[in-house]
Amino acid sequence: MAGGVPSLSFPVVQWHAREMFFGFGWAVMGGFLLTATKNWVRVRGYHGPPLVFLAAACWFACFSLLAWRYLPFLARPRVDGKEH
DSSP: OBTTBOOOSSOHHHHHHHHIIIIIIHHHHHHHHHHHHHHHHTOOOOOSHHHHHHHHHHHHHHHHHHHGGGSOTTTHHHHHSOOO
16 A cells, blocks of 8 residues: 555455445445335334434434544554554
8 A cells, every 4th residue: 555545456446346235235225224114114214313312323423433534643653552
């Protein structure tokens, strides 16, 4: 891996197709199942404060992964156990 870009042994178009299938495709199927199953079993899904909490937890996880690179220099040794 040079410069942050992984070396690929296949064309970029195939990589994009794979990412669309496994990323977007599974998200669509999961969204469908999460919305359709409540009608199949006649149980109301998450709503109100529990849904807000789940969405906030998801956003926090995504943004914490993005922010990891920009954490203060002194906070990193306590988290990963390595000296920088």
